[in-house]
Amino acid sequence: xxxxxxxxxxxxxxxxxxxLALLVPxxxxxxxxxxxxxxxxxxxxxxxxxxxxxxxGLLQPFADAIKMLMKETIVPxxxxxxxxxxxxxxxxxLAMLAWAVIPVNEGWAIADINVGIxxxxxxxxxxxxxxxxxxxxxxxxYAFLGALRSAAxxxxxxxxxxxxxxxxxxxxxxxxxxAVVKAQETVWFFIPLxxxxxxxxxxxxxxxxxxxxxLPEGESELVAGFFVEYSSMSFALxxxxxxxxxxxxxxxxxxxxxxxxxxxxxxxxxxxxxxxxWFILKICLCLFTFIWVRAxxxxxxxxxxxxxxxxxxxxxxxxxxxxxAAVLKLTGWLPA
Amino acid sequence: MIAALAFYLFAAIxxxxxxxxxxxxxxxxxxxxxxxxxxxxxxLFLIAGAxxxxxxxVIVYVGAVAVLFLFVVMMLDxxxxxxxxxxxxxxxxxxVIGGILFLELVLVFGSWSFADQASSLRLSPNPGADVTNxxxxxxxxxxxxxxPFQAAGLILLVAMIGAIVLTHxxxxxxxxxxxxxxxxxxxxxxxxxxxxxAGIRALGIRRPPEPxxxxxxxxxxxxxxxxxxxx
Numbered sequence: 001x002x003x004x005x006x007x008x009x010x011x012x013x014x015x016x017x018x019x020l021a022l023l024v025p026x027x028x029x030x031x032x033x034x035x036x037x038x039x040x041x042x043x044x045x046x047x048x049x050x051x052x053x054x055x056x057g058l059l060q061p062f063a064d065a066i067k068m069l070m071k072e073t074i075v076p077x078x079x080x081x082x083x084x085x086x087x088x089x090x091x092x093x094l095a096m097l098a099w100a101v102i103p104v105n106e107g108w109a110i111a112d113i114n115v116g117i118x119x120x121x122x123x124x125x126x127x128x129x130x131x132x133x134x135x136x137x138x139x140x141x142y143a144f145l146g147a148l149r150s151a152a153x154x155x156x157x158x159x160x161x162x163x164x165x166x167x168x169x170x171x172x173x174x175x176x177x178x179a180v181v182k183a184q185e186t187v188w189f190f191i192p193l194x195x196x197x198x199x200x201x202x203x204x205x206x207x208x209x210x211x212x213x214x215l216p217e218g219e220s221e222l223v224a225g226f227f228v229e230y231s232s233m234s235f236a237l238x239x240x241x242x243x244x245x246x247x248x249x250x251x252x253x254x255x256x257x258x259x260x261x262x263x264x265x266x267x268x269x270x271x272x273x274x275x276x277x278w279f280i281l282k283i284c285l286c287l288f289t290f291i292w293v294r295a296x297x298x299x300x301x302x303x304x305x306x307x308x309x310x311x312x313x314x315x316x317x318x319x320x321x322x323x324x325a326a327v328l329k330l331t332g333w334l335p336a
Numbered sequence: 337m338i339a340a341l342a343f344y345l346f347a348a349i350x351x352x353x354x355x356x357x358x359x360x361x362x363x364x365x366x367x368x369x370x371x372x373x374x375x376x377x378x379x380l381f382l383i384a385g386a387x388x389x390x391x392x393x394v395i396v397y398v399g400a401v402a403v404l405f406l407f408v409v410m411m412l413d414x415x416x417x418x419x420x421x422x423x424x425x426x427x428x429x430x431x432v433i434g435g436i437l438f439l440e441l442v443l444v445f446g447s448w449s450f451a452d453q454a455s456s457l458r459l460s461p462n463p464g465a466d467v468t469n470x471x472x473x474x475x476x477x478x479x480x481x482x483x484p485f486q487a488a489g490l491i492l493l494v495a496m497i498g499a500i501v502l503t504h505x506x507x508x509x510x511x512x513x514x515x516x517x518x519x520x521x522x523x524x525x526x527x528x529x530x531x532x533x534a535g536i537r538a539l540g541i542r543r544p545p546e547p548x549x550x551x552x553x554x555x556x557x558x559x560x561x562x563x564x565x566x567x
Contacts, residue, residue, distance in 0.1 A: 008338070083368075113387065114387060114388075114468045114469065114470075115387045115388055115391045115468075115469065115470070118388070118391035118392070118395065119391055121391075121395055121399075122391050122394040122395045122398075122399060125394075125395055125398075125399030125400070126394070126398060126399060128399075128403055129371070129403070129406075132403070132406055132407070132410070133368075136364060136410050144410075147410075148407065148410075148411070151403055151406075151407050152407075154403075155400060155403055155404070158399065158400070174468075175388075175468070175470055303513070304513075307513075307515075
């Protein structure tokens with residue numbers, strides 16, 4: 001058995017098992033996030049939410065999935081057929097791909113690479129392609145306008161996100177995600193870097209096209225934005241991709257600012273819970289905030305969105321980056 | 337063995353997609369093939385052990401530059417069939433120019449002399465196994481090459497400012513939003529704290545509004561606040 005596990009086939013089998021062990025819970029999380037969002041929104045708006053399918057509506061995600069699978073996939077006659085079908089797949093694949101480097105517990109990452117944070121940043125910056133290609137391949141005005149908005153939005157918020165990540169990396173001294181979490185053993189980064197935490201959270205809202213930055217799919221002016229021509233499973237892939245991205249961005253926020261799998265304090269009642277449970281709890285907290293924001297704030301106007309990204313977040317995060325560097329250098333806290 | 341196979345696979349896809357960038361009929365397809373080429377180049381970097389460069393290539397070129405390319409190309413309405421009309425006529429000139437450029441390149445690289453330790457450095461770009469890519473780059477970039485590095489940054493800054501100066505001009509008559517003025521303004525909106533569950537009745541608002549109640553509310557607000565061009 002030992003011999004088999006070190007052969008190429010054995011390594012492949014282990015990686016496959018690890019991938020399934022990570023992605024199946026993620027996909028279940030995506031399914032139940034759709035339900036949780038509807039339930040939480042309902043509670044905030046004094047409604048009941050889905051409560052008919054199964055006890056407390058717990059089987060609603062499966063009913064939705066079966067409905068989506070049964071519907072007909074319609075490709076518009078003017079559409080670019082291959083790209084039209086490729087776009088939703090790309091969105092969903094990218095949302096899954098990024099999980100390869102997420103450390104759920106110490107040493108639990110599938111690929112614990114040295115440049116993990118850059119990999120995540122690269123993958124999340126590719127998400128815009130699914131949207132642009134979908135908008136262009138649909139050959140429809142509304143879809144195209146939604147795609148253009150999304151391209152501009154995602155590119156603008158990535159810049160300030162990059163500065164936030166650089167600030168965190170300066171405090172860590174490594175690009176490895178496990179090292180990022182371990183650097184927070186004394187204090188979670190959201191305390192010393194609180195303004196950057198807020199900027200990062202708002203930027204993740206914009207990056208995942210969530211309310212109040214859901215302009216690419218603004219239904220009141222663009223019908224449904226870039227996926228207006230999509231139906232059935234191709235629509236469902238966009239939908240699942242968006243929710244998977246929400247979970248991914250929450251995981252990233254958890255790793256960068258909320259101490260990953262670490263308990264709040266390393267004392268008795270807190271460290272009874274294993275690391276992955278803490279990780280999941282923190283992700284749930286972030287996701288709840290995502291939904292809370294959606295229930296609370298009206299949608300931004302497009303020019304305000306651009307103003308916030310370029311004129312507020314970018315200068316602020318740049319100044320904070322320089323400030324952090326100066327403090328680290330002057331106090332000698334700069335990691336070796 | 338596997339690394340060599342992977343290298344030839346990625347290199348073959350890279351060259352094929354680079355050819356497709358030039359020959360594809362649809363410019364959007366060209367940009368998409370360009371992105372595929374970038375990805376394969378990143379994979380080649382990974383095989384060479386330059387993981388930092390691979391990620392930066394994807395972040396900068398695929399994540400930002402190619403997005404803007406795609407953005408522009410999708411919005412252009414170019415009839416590429418018409419652009420290709422004069423191909424036969426202009427092909428000889430193109431060939432001559434290409435030939436001259438190729439000759440110049442040959443002359444430059446023919447007289448190029450490599451450092452003695454260049455080949456060994458090429459085979460092991462990292463100074464040691466415990467030094468990560470980013471650290472190895474930083475050690476060189478911020479010590480030996482700090483002035484060229486800063487100069488490159490300065491050139492990019494000048495290019496950026498130049499682009500802004502050339503394209504940005506104040507058009508007279510455009511109305512801009514002044515957020516500070518809007519936030520500083522007071523009196524046009526009043527917020528009142530209502531006890532939970534009391535509803536709007538507690539504010540004296542009736543629905544449907546009774547005639548005398550409505551006038552009372554209007555009078556009340558009319559005195560208290562400086563109306564700025566309302567009504």
